[in-house]
Amino acid sequence: MTDAPDYKSTVFLPVTDFPMKAGLAQKEPAIAAKWEAMDLYGKLREKRAGRERFILHDGPPYANGDIHMGHAMNKVLKDIIVRSQSLLGKDAPYVPGWDCHGLPIEWKIEEEYRKKKLNKDEVPAAEFRAQCRAYADKWVGVQKDQFKRLGVMGDWADPYLTMKFDAEATIVGELLKFAESGQLYRGAKPVMWSPVEKTALAEAEVEYEDVTSTQIDVAFEIVEAPNAPELVGAHAVIWTTTPWTIPVNQAIAFGEDIEYVLVPSKTDGRQYLVAKDSALILSFVSRLTGKNFARWADAMALAGEDERVGDWLACFADNSFAKEQRVFKGTDLAGAIARHPMHALGGFFAKPRPLLPADHVTTDAGTGLVHMAPDHGEEDFIACKKLGIDPVFAVNDAGFYRDDWDWLPGQGSVINTKFNGAEGPICTDLRAVGALLSASDFRHSYPHSWRSKARIIYRCTPQWFIPMDKPQEDGVADVDGGVMPTPVVSGNGPTLREIAVDAIEHTRWVPERSTNRIRSMVEGRPDWVISRQRAWGVPIALYVHRKSGQYLVDPAVNARIIDAFKGAGADAWFGADHQALLGPDYDFNDYEVVNDILDVWFDSGSTHSFVVEGRYGEGTRADLYIEGSDQHRGWFQSSLLESCGTRGQAPYKAVLTHGFALDGTGKKMSKSLGNVVDPLKIMSESGADILRVWVASTDYFDDVRIGKEVLAGSSDAYRKLRNTFRYMLGALSDYDEETEAVSYAEMPELERYMLHRLAQLDAELRAVVDKAAKSENWLEFSRYTRAIFDFANSDLSAFFFDIRKDCLYCDAKSDPKRRAYRTLLDTLFHALVRYVAPIIPFTAEEVWQSRFPNEEESVHFLEWPEVDRHWINSHLNDKWGELRSQREQVNEAIEPFRREKIIRSSLEADVTMGELLPSDGVDFAEVAIVARVTMGVGDGIVVKPSDWHKCGRCWRKLPEVTEEGTLCDRCDEVLKA
Template sequence: MTDTPAKPDYKDTVFLPKTDFPMKAGLAQKEPAILAKWQADDVYGKLREAREGRTRFILHDGPPYANGDIHMGHALNKVLKDLVTRTQSLLGKDAPYVPGWDCHGLPIEWKIEEAYRKKKLDKDAVPAAEFRAECREYAAKWVAVQRAQFERLGIQGDWDDPYLTMKFEAEAAIVAELLKFAETGQLYRGAKPVMWSPVEKTALAEAEVEYEDIVSTQIDVAFEIVEAPNAPELVGAHAVIWTTTPWTIPVNQAIAYGSEIDYWLVVADVYRERTDSSDAFSKPAWAGKKFLVAYELLPQFKARLQADLKRLPNSGEYEVEVELSQMNSEDVVSGIEKTGEQTVQGNFVPREFGPDRKTSIFRDSDLAGTIALHPMHKLGGFFAKPRPFLDGSSFVTTEAGTGLVHMAPDHGEDDFLLCRENGLSPVFAVEGDGKYADDWAWLGGQGSVINKAFNSPEGPICSDLRAAGALLAASDDFNHSYPHSWRSKAKIIFRATPQWFIAMDVPVDRQVPRCADEAEIRAVQGNGETLRETALDAIERVRWVPERSKNRIRSMVEGRPDWVISRQRAWGVPIALYINDDGQYLRDDGVNARILAAFENAGADAWFTADHAALLGPDYSLDDWTPVTDILDVWFDSGSTHAFVIEARYGKGVRADLYLEGSDQHRGWFQSSLLESCGTRGRAPYDAVLTHGFALDGNGRKMSKSTGNVVDPLKVMDESGADILRMWVASTDTFDDVKVGKEVLSGASDSYRKLRNTFRYLLGALSDFDESERVAPADMPELERYILHRLAEVDAELRASVDGFQFSRYLRVLTTFAQDDLSAFFFDIRKDCLYCDVGPALPQGSAKRRAYRSVLDTLFHALVRYAAPVIPFTAEEIWQTRTPDSDSVHLLEWPEVDSAWRDEELATKWGRIIAAREAVVEEIEPMRREKIIRSSLEADVVYPFAELGLSSDEFAELCIVSVAEEGAAKITRTDNAKCGRCWRLLPEVTQDGALCDRCDSVLADT
């Protein structure tokens, strides 16, 4: 028996891509080692040296609070910043990144106080110096923790020298900025309502407040009218006010009306349907009385009275009805004769009336000069003073209530301004903890005013008003949005206290009295721009990304009140000023110089432990000047960072190219920085501002520990690696809120895997590439030149994406090119050439193969650079795999892509060729599914390719089929035998396993 000869094995005669770059990433295990190498090699320091003298691009880091592990919002923000600085550096610019932290203020104090509360310790009993030291230690601890976590994200920056607002030089710089406002007269001390947290016992900034829906008590209260010079018939009637903050009634000082509102004087009474019961029917105390209410709001007023009847004895046994009747009038109004009472039903018809009428409709001048009594006037003193009617047309409406608004200048901006215009000042009855002062005649020592029970219909306020016969209706069912402290989650109040303010509407380029108070500042006239005007002008000169965000901050600056910069806390930069008994502050260059020197030497603590007599010097006495003990709002701290980070490091007058934060910072850091810089330098501290949205869970909900939907970036990095998280950030349209969850991260992982496989192929295909193989583009086949054209297009799109900070576009362009143009098209077509067009007779390969590998090398050097900002760890791994003895990939610059590679005529032609290829592939796929063929190589194609300018061999290679013939489109299974080396099925192969002509010639010398 004769043995069958073995078929030749040509495996060792073909080129098979070889690389140590694994398909499985193992990022969670590899990334820490790569990070450690970056740190050991001081890659960031080398980058600064390499870019020294280049065009500088400064992204100024908005400081996060140093008070806990980072969350997904931090990750989103920091990765975006890193994408900016890395891409700018890739463009060849000097793009430093100095990370920073906000170390002062309530967020950190609150954490220390929480620890005290757990130990049942009283914070106020702890020495201030000891408390501040604990705050400093706490902040330093979390700076170190967050620094490591940010570095683990692959954020490249000056981590050895970050900026901290609690560094002595920073605290001195913050005081220096404050003194600039003082010197120009923009700073004043005044008493006006500010947002106040009774729980945290301090004023809050807008950025520290969030709004939540709550249910409040709503009440209608009657104020007896005792004087009405322009409408005597009102005397003895009651003006009705409506409020959802019953606790403000004890500090009421006036009643506001609208000059364009019609008010009706009505009688309110209660009737019951006929019943067989002989029980006495108890009417409420207000039955039969006259009330002044806006006519448009009478239905709502009536409904509230109706609802309140349930409080009557045995009210559940009776069907009762409230009836409001307009007062009798003998006059004819608009041609309608009224002969008796007109019952108020549903909607009301307004009636015109003349100045001489005696009807019971009142407007504008009718109410001027009217005086009412406070419901608790019998208590005497403050409560016995008359309550004047004031024209509040700028804010009094008929949207809700009664059309009459009670004024408490201690607790409302509108109230404060209107009352101040009419000589009424705050009385400061509510103290910092939300309780009324012990010596306050009504409810002294009681509260807290934010307590729901205190304000309830059964609470002390409503009980006392009911006993006085002034409470008309009360119910705890009013749903509305209300401000809360985002830290304690407790309700806040508006509370008038002596605070320090920066004026928004005072001209600043003029001389002001040396010790200006609020009244003097507002009286000064000048031709200069106010801070508001300067800021609004600066907004127009800044590039806002996205552009719509400009309208958001503009509207906020247009409508914001004066900037309250003082806080009644311990941990922060003090307002380092001296005031006299009149509340005026000292301004002296010598004193200021000594203050700043003390801060530079010992930081903010120097103020609290200072020898103030020495700081004042010989010209001033502590008998006349008292040091201020308030601290600065932390938003003033962070708003000043441009002074001690940008200018201190890069030169006076230098501003940031970009600020980048979440959209909430339009009322926070973007705005405080804008106002601080405009007030001290007359311009914005930034040239551009980029706003991103918030990180939401996979269902688009806000993340919350209580909900259990938090996606922890630290866990994601431990399980999948930082590059996956970075792929997610780069893949999303961060100008809006973005979703992150298991499914979303899975999508990012899939995109990463495909991109990684593209690089793996490149590394393998170029494993033995030598420069001697390189072919000039002009000598390349059309396909290679088309890919270079596409690379030039991609390069331009990526540059435009960087310029527009559009990183989702950046990544989409990159991954689409890698997947669609390269992996699924170029690589697929040329793999046969790569594997088989090399051998003993062609040691460097065919001209086509050399051209292909030349393009692959160009692609590698471009793609690894393009990918480096997005996936820095993987890019380093790729780079070191091919060039193990080189410096970091992150020291490289943007790839050199010749614009001459663009060839629109060639691209048009290849657009038609690609369409033809796709048409053939679409016809082959059903044959594969039906197992008529196993691969496209088993197909013979007839197609009219001559019109595309291609030969049959070129079109066959393009479609990866056996044979292509010119003619009407048709696809059949081939009868050709398979080459034993390249596996193509060709007519010249005599039998399976034999060689085709190409392979035979390549192996000619074996």
């Protein structure tokens, strides 16, 4: 008996050099280098010139340090969107940028000084600014290379930097627009202040953390009470969690609608004025003893042990005091005067402390009486201003009391917990004069600087503000809290707040729920504090008249200022010949030069003016802004306010908000926790495309997780997709469209069904990327990516390719069915390689060049595939949907026979089914990849090994094969040909 012939060489197996092992970490840098050498971005601009433009304006990261996962997630998402818009045929430029001014960089230079034991204030300002510029420039270069390694395509040769001279000139020009329109004032208001960084902070620069403070109750003796003489000699009790503000107290506030009572104390013989609220009194007793009483019974049990508690509870139990004593209305306290506990020090502390009405007083916490320090609270400032009580600026920029202050001169820092503690100097002094009634720990949320992580304070300092609620009208602005009148423009326009809220309603917010977040923030925000007391930034280039207090508004002077900035940047102001800038019409001796710098959020909020408008024309707005959810109070808002104040509209048409990257367990990444996932490490080990698959697959509208398991899932999904392309490349290795392509009408039904599925996929993907589709899923790339992967895995690899591999391998090359299959493979290839290009740009380029090698071309020059909507066929959808369902049932029935090794392949199975769909010419045995299918009795599926013999070439078991290993009729014909 001779051996059976080996027909392996006669089978048309796929042939390709495209490797299954990706090796992305090694290949991607070479591909990126090729893109840079061929100027991919520049050539793409040329190819899309004149097309509809789509502008995604890049929010500027700070140029300080290596990129982290948040950077990677943000930049990859932007790149995916820009590439997808380019794929649609649009001109989609991307200009990356950096925020180069402000504390993040200045703080780093100061850290270097501290390490060398140098004092920043002893270094010439110009030298310090030059070091900041050099530091920013260094990290711009580092981050640029890291972003390029991610596969981000953009104008890397000419990015925007807020420290470029043209940018600084434009930023100061935007400021002067506010000045010329009267939307600027200088006022002494309490602002959030960092004693560590010695500057005012914006809300976006603040984060809140739980802290333990010392809460105290302090008694102020009432010395006058014209409406209630019996209050004279009594003590008003206030509660505060900031003991350091007691040395700056100037008044006590009451609520006009609150009822108050005098509580006698047997211990010290005093009477204490507090709000008539038993729950409040119980809270006071809790603070008095340092115990938390939730019930009167618990407090009463202690009354016998603590004489103070007994005194208070004897008065308040069952409200028996109310029967014997007068209840005072809040209005009865009007005109009353108290004296500061430290009045014996004289000077500031000897001045009377008026009791005044204020809307913010409640009985929710405290005693119903609020001590007022206008230097350190916005509500205090407003209430005291009505009575002509001005700030005293007792606390300096480092958080210490002034050296000439009468109490605790030169001491602090006021954010020091020991200084404010129960045994600290403030409490000790108050206790010594009998004014401290209680001191205990209090856990609460408190603002911190997000850079230094130190506590901040509210501190009244002269600052520059953009008002939120000043209408544009004739005359002189009278902004509440302002100390300097400023000119305004004519008209009765809306306020900046009203313009901004209206702009929010006319902007598309993705996801839609983020609209409420930005609206509530704008509706409730205070005036914008735009000044900072630092060195590295764009100066507030204004001249203030020494006598009138008005800042100079002269377009000619402003034009000279802007020109000077264009030539030398912000340094032009600090070293300027100010008389030359003022010109012949003004005497420099009459003016004060403002040397504060601008809030860095004003810098970044102005980027639309020198990037979007500067590059694409005045009046141009960005189609899209994309940043993390924290930017509702940051860049989204500062850009909105800046543009609304100067242009009357938002600088963007749509805004996408994404969440934050967390570790694999859902925790915030932290170096101290050791759970940081480094994108640079991922790229060096697995490749950028794996990281990009993760970004595109996440539901990034919420916080997302990344860790080993998550990345393993991304790698597996990528591997399957890569295998799909490898199969297609092999199957199409010798495909000739001119000689092989067939028309839609010539295609078998299965191919036409697959074109139907491709058209469905195309519509689903377009709904994500095309704004014109009006889809709720716009920019939801997790849906886009999932649809592609599901199509490649389920429709192609597990179904279509599986069925047609026999046709590809064994049919004659000229066979119409094989030609139809390869025609469809070509269509699928051109569609899929385009669809995935925005997600995995390196792999898409590798795939494309494997089939169409050309050093001057790129897959990223291609446009969205042409998909005929007539391919949609509901009849085929229903019919093949049922056939696929039956195919799955057959596979499930065969699986036990495979496990038991009764059959090795489904091709060896005979299947009997109780019910078959009308096949309409479809060979279900071919669809199910079995030997034969017959009708039986009942509803089940019966499987048995086929008794037919196997063809030696195609391995199918067929009736015409007379003995094992001989050829079937089809294979015999192919070999004869």
